[in-house]
Amino acid sequence: MTDSSPLSTLVPGSPVAPGGSPLLTLDDVRAARERIGDAVLHTPTTISRTLSAMVGANVFLKFENLQFTAAYKERGALNTLLMMDKEQRERGVIAASAGNHAQGLAYHGARLGVPVTIVMPQTTPQVKVYQTASHGAEIVLHGEKYDDAYAHARELEQERGLTFVHPFDDPRIAAGQGTVALEMLEDQPEIDTLIIPIGGGGLFSGMGTAARGLRPDIRLIGVQAELYPSMYARLNHVDMPCEGDTLAEGIAVKQPGEFTSGVVAKLADDIVLVAERHLERAVSLLLQIEKTVVEGAGAAGFAALLAHGDRFKGRNVGLVLCGGNIDTRLLANVLLRDLARSGRLARLRIRLQDRPGALFNVMSVFNSLQVNIVEIYHQRIFTTLPAKGLITDIECELRDRDHLDSLVSALRKAGYQVTMVELA
Incomplete structure (x- = not known):
C-alpha cells in the first residue's frame, strides 16, 4: 500500500517540494515514528555525571549504538522501506x-x-x-x-x-533519523543544545527539523572530522580538501547531499571541526567511563566537547552515540594511543654505550621507580651513532604523567640521553 504521507510525493534532492512547501517538517518526523513503531529500539538517553564534570557542561548521551545493527541508520532505512508501494518492495x-x-x-x-x-x-x-x-x-x-x-x-x-535508497540525501531517510531527537527531548526535556555528527547531513537534517520544531530556541551544532569538512566548507563557501584516513569513517563524506545541505544551512547555528586526536580521546573515554563501545563517528559529538569545551560551559548538551561498529583491532590501537598520550604508556629512546652491563644499569633506574617494562628494542646497526654506541627503545607502563616525568628526570640525572617517542 502506498503511504499517503506528504513525504511520499517529494522529490529527493530539491530544496522544497512542488509548490514551495518545506521538504521536511516536524509532522513528517512524527509520522515516521508512528510508522516505525517498536521495530526500532527506543534507546536510553542518560546524563553522564563524570563526563559532565570533565567538560563543565551537563552531558546527556543517547545510546544509538544499542540498536540491533549498532547504529541509528536503521531508523531512516525502515521508514523509507515502509513508505514504498507494494510493487517497489516486491522488485527490491x-x-x-x-x-x-x-x-x-x-x-x-x-x-x-x-x-x-x-x-x-x-x-x-x-x-x-x-x-x-x-x-x-x-x-x-x-x-x-x-x-x-x-x-x-x-x-x-x-x-x-530496483529502487535506489540513498544513505542520506532523501527526506524519507532524514525523517526516520529525526526520531532520535523526538526521543531525546521527550526523555530529557532540559536539553538546550544538540551536537550532531554530519557526514552527508541526513542525521542533522532529521534531528534538527524535529528539535527546532519542538523547541525553536534550541542550539543545533554540527560536527565534522577535520579531514572531511565537506558540509562546513560548502556552507562557508571555502575550498577545503576532504581526504585522509579518519577514525570517523562513518562521516567521511566528500560531497554532502543537495537536500540535506539546504536543511543544514537553514537550521545549524554552527558547524565545528574536530581533529583525530580528539576523536581518539572521545572513543577511549566513552569506553573507560561509560563502558560503551562507539565508532569514531559515534564519538564525534563528545570529541566536539573536548575540542571546543568553552563554547558549551554550563549548558545541557545532548550527544548521539550514533554507532558502535568499530574494528576490534582499531579499537585496541585507539586505547593504547590514549594511554600513551596520558603518560601511562611511553616509549623512551635512550643512548647507551655498547659494553657489558649497560642495559642492566639502565634497568636499575626503571626498577628503582617501580616502572613496568613492556618491550625493549636494541639498535646497533641502523644508527648515526659511532660503532660503540647503540640506541635502546624501551616501552613501559606508568601510573600517570608525573610518574613518567620522574622517570625521565632520574634517567637524565644518571647521565643518560633520553628522548620521548611522541604520537602525532
Whole structure:
C-alpha cells in the first residue's frame, strides 16, 4: 500500500517540494515514528555525571549504538522501506554503502521480505561484507572507492528495475533519523543544545527539523572530522580538501547531499571541526567511563566537547552515540594511543654505550621507580651513532604523567640521553 504521507510525493534532492512547501517538517518526523513503531529500539538517553564534570557542561548521551545493527541508520532505512508501494518492495531495493546504512537496510529488508542488494567497494573489510550478507542482502563488490560503487549501483538500479535508497540525501531517510531527537527531548526535556555528527547531513537534517520544531530556541551544532569538512566548507563557501584516513569513517563524506545541505544551512547555528586526536580521546573515554563501545563517528559529538569545551560551559548538551561498529583491532590501537598520550604508556629512546652491563644499569633506574617494562628494542646497526654506541627503545607502563616525568628526570640525572617517542 502506498503511504499517503506528504513525504511520499517529494522529490529527493530539491530544496522544497512542488509548490514551495518545506521538504521536511516536524509532522513528517512524527509520522515516521508512528510508522516505525517498536521495530526500532527506543534507546536510553542518560546524563553522564563524570563526563559532565570533565567538560563543565551537563552531558546527556543517547545510546544509538544499542540498536540491533549498532547504529541509528536503521531508523531512516525502515521508514523509507515502509513508505514504498507494494510493487517497489516486491522488485527490491539497492544501495551503495560499506557501512551502517547497508546493515540497517539489509536487516529491515529481510524483516519485511524486501529483496536488498548492496554494492560495496572491493576494498571493503570482509567483516563488513559478512555482517551485511548475514542479514540476507545480495552483496556486489565493485570498484576501489565509494564513488565507483555508487555509480555501479545506479546502473543496476536501471538494469534490474530496483529502487535506489540513498544513505542520506532523501527526506524519507532524514525523517526516520529525526526520531532520535523526538526521543531525546521527550526523555530529557532540559536539553538546550544538540551536537550532531554530519557526514552527508541526513542525521542533522532529521534531528534538527524535529528539535527546532519542538523547541525553536534550541542550539543545533554540527560536527565534522577535520579531514572531511565537506558540509562546513560548502556552507562557508571555502575550498577545503576532504581526504585522509579518519577514525570517523562513518562521516567521511566528500560531497554532502543537495537536500540535506539546504536543511543544514537553514537550521545549524554552527558547524565545528574536530581533529583525530580528539576523536581518539572521545572513543577511549566513552569506553573507560561509560563502558560503551562507539565508532569514531559515534564519538564525534563528545570529541566536539573536548575540542571546543568553552563554547558549551554550563549548558545541557545532548550527544548521539550514533554507532558502535568499530574494528576490534582499531579499537585496541585507539586505547593504547590514549594511554600513551596520558603518560601511562611511553616509549623512551635512550643512548647507551655498547659494553657489558649497560642495559642492566639502565634497568636499575626503571626498577628503582617501580616502572613496568613492556618491550625493549636494541639498535646497533641502523644508527648515526659511532660503532660503540647503540640506541635502546624501551616501552613501559606508568601510573600517570608525573610518574613518567620522574622517570625521565632520574634517567637524565644518571647521565643518560633520553628522548620521548611522541604520537602525532
